[in-house]
Amino acid sequence: MGSDGDGPVAELLSIGSELLAGETIDTNAAFLGSALARLGIPLRSIRALPDERALIAAAFADARARAPLVIATGGLGPTHDDLTREGLADALGEELTPDDALKAQLRERFAAFGTMPESNLRQALRAASAEALPNPIGSAPGWWVDRDGCVTVLMPGVPSEMRRMWDEQIAPRTGDRFALRPVHAGEVKTFGIGESALAELVGDLLEVPGEGLEAGIYAHDDGVHLRFWTRGDAAALDAPVARALALLGENVYGTDEADLATVALAALGRAGVTTVASWEANTGGTLLSVLAAAEPAPGAARFVGGVLDGGGATPAPVADAVIQLSLLPTDAHGRSRVRVSVSGAANLPMVEVRVHGSGIQRQRRAAFAALDQVRRGFS
Amino acid sequence: MGSDGDGPVAELLSIGSELLAGETIDTNAAFLGSALARLGIPLRSIRALPDERALIAAAFADARARAPLVIATGGLGPTHDDLTREGLADALGEELTPDDALKAQLRERFAAFGTMPESNLRQALRAASAEALPNPIGSAPGWWVDRDGCVTVLMPGVPSEMRRMWDEQIAPRTGDRFALRPVHAGEVKTFGIGESALAELVGDLLEVPGEGLEAGIYAHDDGVHLRFWTRGDAAALDAPVARALALLGENVYGTDEADLATVALAALGRAGVTTVASWEANTGGTLLSVLAAAEPAPGAARFVGGVLDGGGATPAPVADAVIQLSLLPTDAHGRSRVRVSVSGAANLPMVEVRVHGSGIQRQRRAAFAALDQVRRGFS
Numbered sequence: 184m185g186s187d188g189d190g191p192v193a194e195l196l197s198i199g200s201e202l203l204a205g206e207t208i209d210t211n212a213a214f215l216g217s218a219l220a221r222l223g224i225p226l227r228s229i230r231a232l233p234d235e236r237a238l239i240a241a242a243f244a245d246a247r248a249r250a251p252l253v254i255a256t257g258g259l260g261p262t263h264d265d266l267t268r269e270g271l272a273d274a275l276g277e278e279l280t281p282d283d284a285l286k287a288q289l290r291e292r293f294a295a296f297g298t299m300p301e302s303n304l305r306q307a308l309r310a311a312s313a314e315a316l317p318n319p320i321g322s323a324p325g326w327w328v329d330r331d332g333c334v335t336v337l338m339p340g341v342p343s344e345m346r347r348m349w350d351e352q353i354a355p356r357t358g359d360r361f362a363l364r365p366v367h368a369g370e371v372k373t374f375g376i377g378e379s380a381l382a383e384l385v386g387d388l389l390e391v392p393g394e395g396l397e398a399g400i401y402a403h404d405d406g407v408h409l410r411f412w413t414r415g416d417a418a419a420l421d422a423p424v425a426r427a428l429a430l431l432g433e434n435v436y437g438t439d440e441a442d443l444a445t446v447a448l449a450a451l452g453r454a455g456v457t458t459v460a461s462w463e464a465n466t467g468g469t470l471l472s473v474l475a476a477a478e479p480a481p482g483a484a485r486f487v488g489g490v491l492d493g494g495g496a497t498p499a500p501v502a503d504a505v506i507q508l509s510l511l512p513t514d515a516h517g518r519s520r521v522r523v524s525v526s527g528a529a530n531l532p533m534v535e536v537r538v539h540g541s542g543i544q545r546q547r548r549a550a551f552a553a554l555d556q557v558r559r560g561f562s
Numbered sequence: 563m564g565s566d567g568d569g570p571v572a573e574l575l576s577i578g579s580e581l582l583a584g585e586t587i588d589t590n591a592a593f594l595g596s597a598l599a600r601l602g603i604p605l606r607s608i609r610a611l612p613d614e615r616a617l618i619a620a621a622f623a624d625a626r627a628r629a630p631l632v633i634a635t636g637g638l639g640p641t642h643d644d645l646t647r648e649g650l651a652d653a654l655g656e657e658l659t660p661d662d663a664l665k666a667q668l669r670e671r672f673a674a675f676g677t678m679p680e681s682n683l684r685q686a687l688r689a690a691s692a693e694a695l696p697n698p699i700g701s702a703p704g705w706w707v708d709r710d711g712c713v714t715v716l717m718p719g720v721p722s723e724m725r726r727m728w729d730e731q732i733a734p735r736t737g738d739r740f741a742l743r744p745v746h747a748g749e750v751k752t753f754g755i756g757e758s759a760l761a762e763l764v765g766d767l768l769e770v771p772g773e774g775l776e777a778g779i780y781a782h783d784d785g786v787h788l789r790f791w792t793r794g795d796a797a798a799l800d801a802p803v804a805r806a807l808a809l810l811g812e813n814v815y816g817t818d819e820a821d822l823a824t825v826a827l828a829a830l831g832r833a834g835v836t837t838v839a840s841w842e843a844n845t846g847g848t849l850l851s852v853l854a855a856a857e858p859a860p861g862a863a864r865f866v867g868g869v870l871d872g873g874g875a876t877p878a879p880v881a882d883a884v885i886q887l888s889l890l891p892t893d894a895h896g897r898s899r900v901r902v903s904v905s906g907a908a909n910l911p912m913v914e915v916r917v918h919g920s921g922i923q924r925q926r927r928a929a930f931a932a933l934d935q936v937r938r939g940f941s
Contacts, residue, residue: 203605205596206780208587212610217584226582227617229610231591238606295895300758320896320920343920379679401585458876468854475847475870487876488869491854497837497866500876516674517699541699541722 190414191361192227193219194246198258198267199340200233211256211345222354223363223414224252234258239270247274247333252357257340259323261303267337268326272310275330279308285315285324292322313337316352320344327356334360367417369424372441373434374406374555375536381407384430392423404540404547405443406436406555436558444477444486447554450561451484451504454529460502461489465510467543469550474506503528508553510538510546517541521549523556531560569793570740571606572598573625577637577646578719579612590635590724601733602742602793603631613637618649626653626712631736636719638702640682646716647705651689654709658687664694664703671701692716695731699723706735713739746796748803751820752813753785753934754915760786763809771802783919783926784822785815785934815937823856823865826933829940830863830883833908839881840868844889846922848929853885882907887932889917889925896920900928902935910939 195215201207212229219226227250232238239258246253258267272279285307293299306323309315316325321344326337336353338345357363373381378400382389392398395415401408409431411423428435436446451459463470471489479485488500492509499505504527511520519538525531534556538548574594580586591608598605606629611617618637625632637646651658664686672678685702688694695704700723705716715732717724736742752760757779761768771777774794780787788810790802807814815825830838842849850868858864867879871888878884883906890899898917904910913935917927 197608200778201780202591203595203608204599205592205594207782208589208592210587212581213584213587215584216582220583227612228621229576229582229608231608233606242607341919343923399579401580403586468851471854471867472847472851475850486870488850488867488879490867490879491865497879497881500867500869500879502876544722 191224191251191363193224193252193254194228194250195226195230196239196242196246196253196255197229197231197340198234198239198255198270199231200264202231202257203233211340211342214342214346215254215256215349218349218354219254221366221368222358223366224357224361234264234266236266236269236273239266240273243271243274243335247331247335251333252361253333253335254338254353255336256338256345259306259325259337259339261300261305261322263302265305268305268308268310271313271326271328271335271337275310275312275328275335277310277312279310282307282309282315285309288317288324289322316348318344318348320347325352327353329360364414366412366414367420368410368412368439369420370411370439371409371424371427371431371435372406372437372443373408373431374436374443374551374558376407376431376434378402378407381409381431381434384434385409385427386430388423388426388430393419395419396423398423404544405551433559433562436555442477443551443554443558444473445480445483447557448474448477448483448486449480450558451525451529452480452482454561456484456504456527456529458487458502459484459504459506460487460499461506461508462492462499463489463508463550463553464492465546466508466549467546469543469546470506470508470553473547473550473554506553506557508549510549511535519545519549521552523553525557525560529561531557570603570630570742572603572631572633573607573629574605574609575618575621575625575632575634576608576610576719577613577618577634577649578610579643581610581636582612590719590721593721593725594633594635594728597728597733598633600745600747601737602745603736603740604745613643613645615645615648615652618645619652622650622653622714626710626714630712631740632712632714633717633732634715635717635724638685638704638716638718640679640684640701642681644684647684647687647689650692650705650707650714650716654689654691654707654714656689656691658689661686661688661694664688667696667703668701695727697723697727699726704731706732708739743793745791745793746799747789747791747818748799749790749818750788750803750806750810750814751785751816751822752787752810753815753822753930753937755786755810755813757781757786760788760810760813763813764788764806765809767802767805767809772798774798775802777802783923784930812938812941815934821856822930822933822937823852824859824862826885826936827853827856827862827865828859829937830904830908831859831861833940835863835883835906835908837866837881837883838863839866839878839884840887841871841878841884842868842887842929842932843871844925845887845928846925848922848925849885849887849932852926852929852933885932885936887928889928890914898924898928900931902932904936904939908940910936 313326323339328335474486509522524533692705702718707714853865888901903912
């Protein structure tokens with residue numbers, strides 16, 4: 184979300200050797216980056232580290248010297264590989280001692296499942312300055328350490344446990360502790376134009392979005408998004424968003440949380456389609472995957488399933504309408520086109536559009552290009 | 563991949579404000595983590611940084627002081643936000659000057675598309691100690707800087723450009739420069755047992771895998787994987803892998819690159835099934851997505867498509883067999899079960915199995931649990 188003036192900033196340590204070996208993609212970092220940006224204390228650094236005590240301790244010391252909020256995820260499990268507690272205690276110059284209340288909570292938790300492995304007692308260790316935070320859906324408690332002008336937070340690496348602890352405990356405490364003014368953002372989502380074309384269309388709205396506002400352009404597989412944000416009054420976003428909508432016209436498929444699959448299904452619903460199926464070729468099932476992940480909405484067409492063309496002749500599942508998508512072979516210049524149509528209760532004659540990229544990215548963009556054609560065809 | 567003894571190590575800087583704001587997930591880091599591990603120069607740190615010159619310069623200086631190989635991705639575009647070149651030049655104490663050969667290459671590249679925006683000339687800037695590396699599919703050249711005992715590499719952030727530059731140029735140069743002995747790995751993949759149960763079954767194979775070998779356990783949505791690796795002779799992996807296969811028995815669904823969907827489709831193929839469809843309820847289309855992403859293989863059943871149960875009665879697409887999956891409601895203790903069956907040319911009576919986690923993770927695990935039941939039922 185660009186620069187952040189004089190406000191406080193945060194650093195994140197993602198701890199776990201599996202992250203460094205490419206075994207696991209760090210989705211926690213993206214979740215926290217986005218959540219911290221909304222909270223108004225943007226991330227300035229994300230660092231992934233292996234499960235090595237000395238490295239973890241040094242990274243905590245470095246980060247604590249730079250930022251008033253340091254968050255770490257991972258390395259809180261029961262095994263000897265889990266060294267985040269030890270690393271932070273080293274950086275703080277504190278000892279780990281068993282906490283009787285945490286021990287009792289662990290034993291109670293395990294009572295439902297049978298006996299607790301002795302190794303789990305490591306999760307009841309605590310540094311003196313750490314306040315333990317309950318984990319209602321896992322065995323690793325979190326830590327909240329407020330010392331020397333820096334808040335240091337430990338959360339479990341399991342995404343569901345981390346997200347719940349963040350939402351219920353860390354986010355509200357952080358907002359209070361730093362007296363944050365949350366960041367309000369407005370996003371205008373387009374498909375079918377590139378970054379530079381979008382920048383030309385909106386002109387100086389990008390450089391001078393308005394008093395106390397900032398703006399940026401972000402390219403994704405589901406199109407180019409124009410975002411405005413402010414730490415001030417959320418109502419200040421209305422004018423630039425309205426102006427962007429007017430300037431970008433039919434390239435816009437929605438704002439804020441809108442997603443292209445939901446928008447396309449809503450457009451089909453307005454065209455009288457109750458159920459829709461998909462048929463796709465050479466796209467690795469991306470259209471089907473994107474449609475399957477769309478949240479059902481009242482009045483929108485409901486995705487009932489789809490088929491892949493593997494050279495066979497399997498018809499699409501029975502539905503009011505079928506979206507058909509083919510990714511055509513790449514030409515001599517490496518360019519690709521997709522062919523899109525809709526048949527059934529709603530009808531869209533076949534169109535061909537360009538898609539960029541290669542590999543899986545091209546397949547994903549093909550799916551979004553199809554949904555964009557559906558959205559445009561029935562808007 | 564755990565500790566790495568005395569060999570050289572690498573650090574990665576992922577540069578781009580969008581990474582810090584959670585706008586983009588850093589898939590380049592996972593690719594490079596895995597590629598560097600195989601090459602034998604494991605990553606010790608991944609750090610994501612915003613597009614700010616002073617932060618980038620400080621991070622290069624820190625990383626260059628710690629590691630003999632520092633790789634950076636991103637921030638090589640033509641706009642004023644792209645400051646990776648400047649940051650590295652600052653850390654090296656060098657100036658950026660226009661490189662005539664790079665200018666000529668850029669003009670040639672753009673000749674095919676029309677005129678080159680003047681801003682693209684920033685991509686022809688070079689520090690004196692940097693060797694420019696061609697980018698055959700993009701406008702940003704890479705850099706290779708070998709100075710002061712540290713190799714520093716810049717690559718584009720666009721995944722397809724980065725991967726090609728890595729494969730064709732950086733990986734071979736790095737192997738030569740550090741005289742690396744590549745790491746050989748063998749992986750045994752299980753589903754249906756937890757980490758601690760797996761550790762108990764393999765006993766001391768985990769702690770004492772053999773001369774020059776290391777071992778680790780990794781939990782993923784598609785099961786718990788046991789991995790052995792060595793910088794020595796790849797043949798040394800055969801004995802521990804064979805022993806793990808014997809000890810883990812039918813919990814194993816494959817080794818190395820095997821994936822559960824492909825294994826399940828192969829098992830159905832052996833049972834005489836040519837085409838298979840899916841029917842799923844309450845799983846958000848995860849079974850259909852996982853099956854769609856499976857690579858077709860000779861002799862394996864071919865996935866032709868599937869349907870989601872949204873309360874309707876849409877039949878699955880026509881196929882020899884249908885995999886049916888329902889995620890049952892969570893019980894009072896937060897526990898979930900899935901119900902799995904196969905009907906058609908191959909038949910698997912309904913079974914119920916536990917799934918862990920919550921949200922999307924539980925939905926993904928439900929899909930893998932179904933595929934595991936198929937694999938077990940037809941093995």
